[in-house]
Amino acid sequence: KLAKTPQLSVQFFMWAGQQIGYSHTTSVYDTLLGILGCDKNDRIPEHWLRDIGNDDREVLGKLLNLLVRKCCLNGMWNLALEELGRLKDFGYKPSSSTYNALVRVFLEANRVDTARLLHREMLNAGFKLNVSVLDRFVYALCKDGKWR
Numbered sequence: 001k002l003a004k005t006p007q008l009s010v011q012f013f014m015w016a017g018q019q020i021g022y023s024h025t026t027s028v029y030d031t032l033l034g035i036l037g038c039d040k041n042d043r044i045p046e047h048w049l050r051d052i053g054n055d056d057r058e059v060l061g062k063l064l065n066l067l068v069r070k071c072c073l074n075g076m077w078n079l080a081l082e083e084l085g086r087l088k089d090f091g092y093k094p095s096s097s098t099y100n101a102l103v104r105v106f107l108e109a110n111r112v113d114t115a116r117l118l119h120r121e122m123l124n125a126g127f128k129l130n131v132s133v134l135d136r137f138v139y140a141l142c143k144d145g146k147w148r
Helices: 006-017 026-035 046-055 057-073 077-089 096-108 112-124 131-143
Strands: none
Touching: 006 026, 006 046, 026 057, 046 057, 057 077, 057 096, 077 096, 096 112, 096 131, 112 131
8 A cells, every 4th residue: 555655665674674673674665765766767856865865864875875776677777867966965975885886887778988087086986896796897908899
């Protein structure tokens, strides 16, 4: 029943997160994203994000980072970039995992220049590529003749 009523789902999600001894898992965040329409390639309505942010800024930051990573996982690099902009507009910074997912999806889309920009931003934020993404990054740079 909650899945058919996004407002109740958000309220329950926020209430549950405030209970002593409980913290949301990644799968719970993922389920909430699905309820809010993320599974249908739709953007989550701004008012849901504002409601969540008004209740708990930390939760919103985690949710937005997961949303960007989910777009990357589904190969939707254009939507991932839009959601990255929204994450920043809300005043959050991408996590290391989010940056790695972004660089990977842009490499897979043969958008090496965008991957390089994201990598530079990632380094400036104090993060490093994980081994598998670093391997893909070096390969892509070599393939494009940008690393010798």
